[in-house]
Amino acid sequence: MTVQRSYFTVLFFVKKSKPLKNGEVPICMRITVNGKRAEVQIRRSVEAECWNAQKECAIGKDRKHMELNHYLETVRTRVLQIHRELEQDGKPVTAEILKRNYSGGSDSPRMLVETFNEHNKQYRELMGRDYVRGTVLRYERTARYLGEFIRERFNTADIPLKDVDHDFIMRFERFIKVEKNCAQNATVKYLKNLKKVIKEALANKWITEDPFFGIHFKLTKSNRVFLTEDELQLIINKDFDIPRLAVVRDIFLFCAFTGLAFTDVQHLKHGHITVDSNGEYWIRKAREKTDNMCDIPLLDIPRMIMEKYKSHPTCIKKGVVLPVPSNQRMNSYLKEIADACHINKPLSTHVARHTFATIALANNVSIESIAKMLGHSSIMTTKIYARVMDKTISREMQTMRRKFAL
Known part of the structure; x- marks a missing residue:
C-alpha cells in the first residue's frame, strides 16, 4: 500500500498594504498543505525596497538584514521539522495544524508583556516589604x-x-535611547529589568533559549556633582531672609553632614536618633531604597539643625525631625540658594549625599565607614560617590615633595 504524501510549501512575503509606524512592512509566512493555506505573522519587518519577493529574503549584506535572513531560515527549518515529526508520528498534517504547532501547540503561547505585567503585579503586592x-x-x-x-x-x-x-x-535598546531619550545607564537599568523577566521565563521553561546570551551591559562612568568644603562653608555662612530658603538650606546641610538621601531625611523620626554610652548622638535608620541599615554619628551642625526645628509645627504634626518639603520644591529652592551663594553648580538634594561622601573621604574617613553610613551593600557603589579632592592628593604628596625638594 502506497502512502500518499501531502503537498507542502512555506512562503515568506511582505504586506505592503499595512506599513508599520516606522515605515517598514510586516513579514508574514504562508503555509500551504494540499492547496489549503494558513498565514502566520512572524513578528519581523523590513523596508519595502529591501525585500526580494522572488528569493523571499531581505536584500543587503549589512548585519541587520543578514540577521533577518538567518531568522527566516530558522523559522522555515522549524516548520519543516514540525511537518516531518507529524508525518513520522502518523498524525494528520494540515496548514492550520502546522500553524498552531509553530505558534506554540494547542495552548496559547506565553506572551511577553502579559508575563511582565504578572511579574510587576507580584512586585507591587510586596511593595513596602521586599521592594521599595x-x-x-x-x-x-x-x-x-x-x-x-x-x-x-x-x-x-x-x-x-x-x-x-x-x-x-x-532594537528595544535603541527605542529607549532614541524615543524615550534615556542615557546609557538608565537604558541599562531597563534592559536588566527585561533580563530578569526573561530569566524567570527560562526557569519556568516557557522558553528554551536565552536571548541575552552574549549581551553585556556597559555602564558609563558618572561624573557626579559635589561641593567642596569652601563651597559648603559659603552656604553655612549665608544669611537668608526668606524663610523657605532658610529651611531648605538647613535640610541640605543636614544631608551634607549625614549622607542621608532625600526620602530618608523626609521620613527621619526622633526614634531614629539614639545616644550611646559616651553621650554621642547617632542616626540609626534603614534606608528606604534598599532597607540597609545606616549608622551615622551626628556632628555638631546637624545636631544644631535638629534642635532648631524641634518645635516646628510641621515636625510636631508629622512626628518628623525636619520640615522637609517635596523633592521638586527642594530642588527648585536649591537653585535659588546656589545663585545667592554664587555657586555655579546644579544643586539638588542628591548633591548633598555626594558631598558627604567626598568630604568624608578627603578627611581620612575610610571607604568602609562611608559605605556603612551611606547604607551601601557594596563598597563599589560607594566608590561611585566618593571623589578624591585636590587637597587630598596634595597632602598625600607632601612626603615626596619634601624628599625631592631642591
Missing part, C-alpha cells in the same frame, strides 16, 4: 516602554516570549 516603591515603578515603566515598542515595531499589543531574540533586544 522606586523599584516597582521602574519595572512598571519598563513594561510600558515594551508595550509601546511592540506596538510601534510589530503593530500588535504583545508578542510570544519565544519571539524575543538578540535583534529584539538591540
